[in-house]
Amino acid sequence: MARNIITLATRNILRNRRRSVLSVTAIALAACTITLLFALLEGIRADVRHNSWNYETGEVRLRHALFDRYEHLNPLHYTVAEADLLLPALRSLDQTHRVSPRVHIQGATFRGEEMIPSRGIGIDLDREREDLDLERLLLSGRLPRPGTSEALVGAGLAEKLGLSPGEPFTVLTTTRLRSSNAFTLDVTGLVAFPLGHMNQTSYLLPLETASRYLRMEGGVSEILISGTGSDTPGLVRAVDEVLQAQGLDQLRPLPWTEVSGGYRYLQVADIIYRIIALCFFLVGSSVIVNTTMMTIHERTREIGTLSALGMSEGTLVRLFFTEASLLGTLGSLAGVLAGSLLVLPAQIGGIDFGSRLDMVEIDISSVIHPLLNLQSTLGVFCYSLAVALAASYLPARRAAGLPPVEALRA
Amino acid sequence: MTPAMIEITDLHKSYHNGATPVQALRGITLSIRPSDFLALAGPSGSGKTTLLNIIGCIDQADRGELTLAGIPIPSRNARPESRRQAREITRQQVAVRRKKIGFIFQNFNLIPVLTAQENVAIALTLLNLSPEEVFHRSREILGEVGLEGLENRRPGELSGGQQQRVAVARALVKNPLIVVADEPTANLDSETGASILNLMREIHQRRGTTFVFSTHDPRVMDRASRLCLLRDGTLQEEQERVLL
Numbered sequence: 097m098a099r100n101i102i103t104l105a106t107r108n109i110l111r112n113r114r115r116s117v118l119s120v121t122a123i124a125l126a127a128c129t130i131t132l133l134f135a136l137l138e139g140i141r142a143d144v145r146h147n148s149w150n151y152e153t154g155e156v157r158l159r160h161a162l163f164d165r166y167e168h169l170n171p172l173h174y175t176v177a178e179a180d181l182l183l184p185a186l187r188s189l190d191q192t193h194r195v196s197p198r199v200h201i202q203g204a205t206f207r208g209e210e211m212i213p214s215r216g217i218g219i220d221l222d223r224e225r226e227d228l229d230l231e232r233l234l235l236s237g238r239l240p241r242p243g244t245s246e247a248l249v250g251a252g253l254a255e256k257l258g259l260s261p262g263e264p265f266t267v268l269t270t271t272r273l274r275s276s277n278a279f280t281l282d283v284t285g286l287v288a289f290p291l292g293h294m295n296q297t298s299y300l301l302p303l304e305t306a307s308r309y310l311r312m313e314g315g316v317s318e319i320l321i322s323g324t325g326s327d328t329p330g331l332v333r334a335v336d337e338v339l340q341a342q343g344l345d346q347l348r349p350l351p352w353t354e355v356s357g358g359y360r361y362l363q364v365a366d367i368i369y370r371i372i373a374l375c376f377f378l379v380g381s382s383v384i385v386n387t388t389m390m391t392i393h394e395r396t397r398e399i400g401t402l403s404a405l406g407m408s409e410g411t412l413v414r415l416f417f418t419e420a421s422l423l424g425t426l427g428s429l430a431g432v433l434a435g436s437l438l439v440l441p442a443q444i445g446g447i448d449f450g451s452r453l454d455m456v457e458i459d460i461s462s463v464i465h466p467l468l469n470l471q472s473t474l475g476v477f478c479y480s481l482a483v484a485l486a487a488s489y490l491p492a493r494r495a496a497g498l499p500p501v502e503a504l505r506a
Numbered sequence: 507m508t509p510a511m512i513e514i515t516d517l518h519k520s521y522h523n524g525a526t527p528v529q530a531l532r533g534i535t536l537s538i539r540p541s542d543f544l545a546l547a548g549p550s551g552s553g554k555t556t557l558l559n560i561i562g563c564i565d566q567a568d569r570g571e572l573t574l575a576g577i578p579i580p581s582r583n584a585r586p587e588s589r590r591q592a593r594e595i596t597r598q599q600v601a602v603r604r605k606k607i608g609f610i611f612q613n614f615n616l617i618p619v620l621t622a623q624e625n626v627a628i629a630l631t632l633l634n635l636s637p638e639e640v641f642h643r644s645r646e647i648l649g650e651v652g653l654e655g656l657e658n659r660r661p662g663e664l665s666g667g668q669q670q671r672v673a674v675a676r677a678l679v680k681n682p683l684i685v686v687a688d689e690p691t692a693n694l695d696s697e698t699g700a701s702i703l704n705l706m707r708e709i710h711q712r713r714g715t716t717f718v719f720s721t722h723d724p725r726v727m728d729r730a731s732r733l734c735l736l737r738d739g740t741l742q743e744e745q746e747r748v749l750l
């Protein structure tokens with residue numbers, strides 16, 4: 097019986113090829129668009145995580161509990177004190193992959209009369225040059241040497257300040273002791289940070305130099321800790337245990353999911369993308385409902401004949417369902433395949449959003465690499481198939497429920 | 507006395523033609539024997555097709571009694587007590603159609619995307635027979651109706667007479683107790699119509715299948731073993747004939 101239903105369904109699909117192509121195209125277009133959208137979202141997700149972990153929050157961010165509350169006042173005195181004692185303990189944890197102490201300098205730089213806000217980030221250059229892939233990001237010049245008054249300046253900031261490698265710039269800032277300080281750094285190189293807003297405002301300098309200029313006395317602004325990413329709450333717990341063992345109750349480890357603006361954006365984007373996906377599928381399904389209804393309308397007498405021969409309502413529904421699932425499978429497969437083929441070059445080359453993201457303070461790179469994800473691609477396939485089936489169910493059910501005598505009269 | 511194959515008592519049926527109520531059957535009582543080759547005759551609107559549809563279990567009478575091969579077929583007034591019972595009645599009617607009744611339609615009603623053999627086979631497939639048996643029996647019956655060699659043609663590739671032969675084969679392939687035919691020759695030229703009628707008669711005589719068909723063609727009426735004349739939904743006259 098099943099074989100006969102498939103034969104009949106296949107022949108019916110081929111009976112009106114143009115209409116079948118229309119149905120398949122509608123599903124394929126929806127599936128293709130959603131594959132692209134989800135690949136873009138997946139790319140943004142990976143990008144935000146990468147940037148957030150590298151530059152903003154780590155997987156777990158460790159700060160003084162009061163620093164967050166008064167962050168707008170640049171409360172440098174709320175430091176992670178005696179970092180030299182804490183860092184080895186954190187690095188010895190099995191869960192940690194990277195422990196990055198940071199000193200942040202909120203300051204102002206000048207070009208003539210114009211004041212340009214800037215943000216210095218003191219990093220452990222020896223440890224982080226590979227993790228942050230600084231050589232690759234370097235546009236010109238070289239990396240600063242540890243302990244020196246040298247800096248790597250974001251290309252946007254360098255342009256605003258009119259700086260090139262070898263030239264100095266002066267930063268006016270406030271120290272941990274709330275006194276003012278000004279210091280001059282030599283530009284060793286220009287760098288293209290993946291984040292647009294970092295490019296416009298930030299420079300990197302050796303950790304010990306930043307610490308010295310801000311009078312940090314062995315403390316750091318924060319420590320970014322990253323593990324494998326598989327168990328963030330477990331990492332938070334492990335860090336917490338270290339803090340308790342060292343009596344550092346004033347420090348608070350927070351998972352990136354709580355502190356990253358990018359992550360929160362992703363949560364919202366995820367919902368928005370799903371709504372967009374739903375809209376696409378609704379449009380696609382309206383075509384299927386339409387074509388199924390036309391098909392059924394044209395074949396009402398056949399339905400009556402099959403019913404008169406003793407075909408049950410359930411079998412009739414199965415027949416139309418088989419047609420819909422064949423069209424749905426074909427459309428979904430074509431759509432997902434086309435979407436994947438379109439994603440592949442973008443996955444390699446990336447989509448350059450250029451300067452549009454420069455002033456957006458979310459950890460999204462200017463160049464996004466869409467990412468095909470097996471789970472979401474399979475999800476799109478199954479979802480589009482389900483939509484095709486759902487769209488054909490009601491018309492099929494209605495047609496199968498027609499009394500045979502009425503169907504035969506059509 | 508031979509028990510009746512179809513027993514009809516005081517059958518009533520009305521329907522709406524737009525806003526106009528039409529009384530299609532007004533108390534038909536008829537007993538059809540297994541050996542009958544029965545023609546329902548009468549002018550348009552006399553109730554022939556409605557009666558055939560009810561006998562074929564594709565329509566339901568409003569009231570009255572109908573028994574097919576000993577199986578009572580409920581009328582609409584025998585309201586089911588529950589939805590489950592209603593489903594059970596529908597299932598029973600579908601099973602009666604599937605196993606005991608063969609249909610021949612005026613417009614042949616073949617499935618255009620299937621070949622002649624597949625059109626016939628579909629009636630057997632619904633009986634859940636093995637694919638080998640379905641194939642063998644459908645080929646055999648097509649040979650019996652004179653379509654050997656045309657099994658793989660689709661309806662569009664066959665003449666009207668050949669299509670009706672496929673429809674006859676489809677109706678007979680499952681060895682039904684009753685074959686219901688609604689104006690089986692109306693869409694055929696007189697020569698082809700006569701050959702289809704001869705085929706039906708031949709099968710009736712060979713297999714003993716009860717045939718009930720509607721017609722308003724006097725030449726077809728002449729070939730029936732029994733003729734029932736309907737007018738305005740009532741049975742006006744019954745004639746017994748001797749089949750030559």
